Amino acid sequence: MQGLRTCSIAITETGAGSDAAGIKTSARKTDAGWLLNGSKCFISDGQWSDFFLVSAKTGEKEISMFMVDKGLPGFTVGKDQLMMGLRGTPHLELYFDDVVLEPLTLLGEQGQGFKLAMGALNVVRLAQVGARALGKASHVLELMVNYVNERKQFGQKIGDFQLVQQHIADSVIEVNAARWMVYKAAWMLDQGFDAREQIAMVKVYAAEMLGRVVDRAVQLFGGMGFCKELPIERYYRDARVYRIFDGTSEIHRTVVAKSTLKKGAVLFDVHR
Numbered sequence: 267m268q269g270l271r272t273c274s275i276a277i278t279e280t281g282a283g284s285d286a287a288g289i290k291t292s293a294r295k296t297d298a299g300w301l302l303n304g305s306k307c308f309i310s311d312g313q314w315s316d317f318f319l320v321s322a323k324t325g326e327k328e329i330s331m332f333m334v335d336k337g338l339p340g341f342t343v344g345k346d347q348l349m350m351g352l353r354g355t356p357h358l359e360l361y362f363d364d365v366v367l368e369p370l371t372l373l374g375e376q377g378q379g380f381k382l383a384m385g386a387l388n389v390v391r392l393a394q395v396g397a398r399a400l401g402k403a404s405h406v407l408e409l410m411v412n413y414v415n416e417r418k419q420f421g422q423k424i425g426d427f428q429l430v431q432q433h434i435a436d437s438v439i440e441v442n443a444a445r446w447m448v449y450k451a452a453w454m455l456d457q458g459f460d461a462r463e464q465i466a467m468v469k470v471y472a473a474e475m476l477g478r479v480v481d482r483a484v485q486l487f488g489g490m491g492f493c494k495e496l497p498i499e500r501y502y503r504d505a506r507v508y509r510i511f512d513g514t515s516e517i518h519r520t521v522v523a524k525s526t527l528k529k530g531a532v533l534f535d536v537h538r
């Protein structure tokens with residue numbers, strides 16, 4: 267692999283977000299290959315992608331994945347959805363109007379697309395949401411520690427006040443907890459174990475932990491934490507979507523709860 271061409275994953279539609287199997291985009295088999303029709307939204311980095319991995323129905327209850335090149339006749343890129351955070355990356359709408367796809371564009375087996383996408387996204391999620399949230403939270407925590415060690419009020423460093431120390435302590439504890447959760451899930455993947463539930467736990471915990479840490483940072487930076495002059499307000503805005511994209515906290519909690527009810531203590535006791 268040379269990494270010369272970049273791609274985005276295009277699953278979400280206006281009517282199908284959490285319910286990724288509820289898509290309307292379809293691909294009909296033809297003599298030439300496939301005919302793709304439908305639309306997608308919120309597609310990250312779409313502006314810079316050369317091609318897209320698009321989910322489409324290939325039967326009543328069958329979903330397949332296709333590699334769709336930008337620039338194909340009938341494929342148009344719509345508006346960039348402006349958001350409260352992550353303003354440095356585009357999140358595009360895509361439209362497919364009788365786009366002719368060659369047979370080779372089908373990824374894996376017909377009808378295996380959903381399984382394929384969910385398997386790959388699970389691993390990507392550990393890095394792109396879990397590890398990234400952890401890295402961001404660690405960085406913000408370092409900024410907080412430096413600030414409370416310098417900023418003086420009432421003639422002393424604000425880090426000397428116990429109520430300020432509580433924000434620091436809670437953040438250190440939670441960043442450490444998230445780090446071990448990320449490492450454990452990564453270790454399980456390295457060993458070839460099924461880490462679906464661990465990654466769901468990481469997704470919920472790391473995303474929500476990041477939200478709490480950046481919120482404390484705004485608080486400890488005081489008025490300056492709310493100002494555009496410092497990056498803290500941007501970290502605060504950017505953090506919010508971690509609980510939403512790549513499966514919402516509610517969806518991942520549901521995965522954890524259902525698996526635990528089925529498998530029991532193996533999900534929370536190392537000795538089983």
Ligand SMILES: Cc1cc2nc3c(=O)[nH]c(=O)nc-3n(C[C@H](O)[C@H](O)[C@H](O)COP(=O)(O)OP(=O)(O)OC[C@H]3O[C@@H](n4cnc5c(N)ncnc54)[C@H](O)[C@@H]3O)c2cc1C
Pocket residue numbers: 274275276277278282283284285307308309310311349352357507510511512513514515516517520
């Ligand atoms: C910045 C950003 C980047 C994105 N990038 C991409 C991308 O590159 N490719 C892509 O395909 N998609 C992308 N998405 C889409 C993203 O994955 C979806 O927004 C997400 O899955 C949620 O879907 P939704 O927005 O339709 O919300 P909905 O599914 O409508 O959910 C709305 C609310 O209902 C709750 N809910 C829904 N179902 C249940 C349930 N069964 N139980 C409990 N609660 C439930 C949700 O948790 C949520 O709180 C991106 C979104 C954003 C904001």
